[in-house]
Amino acid sequence: MTLLRALDRFHAGRPWDHNARFHPWILRRLPPRVGSALDVGCGSGDLARLLAARAGRVDAVDADPAITARARELTPPAVPVTYLVADAPAGLPERSYDVITCVAVLHHLPFTEALEAFRDRLAPGGTLVVVGVSRERTPVDHLLGIVSIPLNIVMALLKNRGRRAARPVSMTAPNRPPGMTFPEVAREARALLPGARLRRHLFWRHTLVWRNDRPPLQHPAT
Template sequence: MSSLLHRVLRALERFHATRPWDHNAHFHRWILRQFPERVDSAVDVGCGSGDLARLLAGRARRVHGIDADPRITARARELTPAAALVTYTTADALTGLGDRSYDVITCVAVVHHLPFTRALETFRDHLAPGGTLVIVGVARERTTVDHLLGIASVPLNIVMALLKNRGGPAPRPVSMTARTRPADLTFTEIAREARAVLPGVRLRRRLLWRYTLVWRHR
């Protein structure tokens, strides 16, 4: 790595350390637009401290959040008003769904921690007829398109950090989530496996190092 590139990366790290913002929460409003205004039940897999689960409570009669970290689910309960009708379970993502079915299943920046095909099969089997599965995921960069989107995301990331932290570089907490690890699958591999499990699935590469997946159970 050249000395100049190293200095640029260090400068970006310092910039974002003082202007943090939640990349995953950026997609929450988009997620809400993928299913009907009112549904009976929804579950957020890998719910973290419950930000998306609380938003889902405005659209669903019953909402459940699942996370493997007991510290995080405890924090989610603390942050969630009793009137919101949101419950939380500390459980593995692939076993915590139990024997229920849901009208909406969401999973944000979590599925790359799981056996991908098995996770999709589990979500499919727990989705009620007419229900919607929405995933915001992370893929391993490999193709030219991947790298170009990553490069284009850098200035956008800076702009978003400035907009989210108007008034100066004062540190602000972001949502509590479990520690992440790099993705193993490329977008091409993800698309191939998803189409085999979920006929008619819609996938799209996104800026800010994410992709989206939407599937409706006909």
């Protein structure tokens, strides 16, 4: 317990954004240009602004009005991002997107309903990318967690370069512990999204990538 308290004090003074580390990884899974993108749980809009460099339109949704207002302040007027204050999945826009992203938010949402909403809004040929957090239970989970501790310290030192930094403001949601294990996440996700690719990562994260290979709906001729 003493060690854990010491680590907490260390990271409180030298925070770094674990989620932003995955932004380049996310972009590598996406086409160079897309028509539209949806970022669910956008926080201060860092990923939404990166998506705007590839998409003609980006809708960014967060349930927190204060952090959404901050995202608007940080986004230049010429950047095509529309920020919406809404609860996911019920409040998501009723339209289709070529890209949907969701970073470290899914464990705060009703899992099945959220993935169904993402699936139903993803256009044919579109890509869904989720960075998630799961409850540690298996030996692999614990091994990755142990390996992540010293790497996390190194990253904190590199990111802050020996100086104290302000806590990242990309998210303001309460730090709710995840309820599902990675095997549970993988099993339920693959049932809802056939062909979804999931893998564990360091720094207490996992990823899900799914491409919608369903053909477009064929409307009867009139």
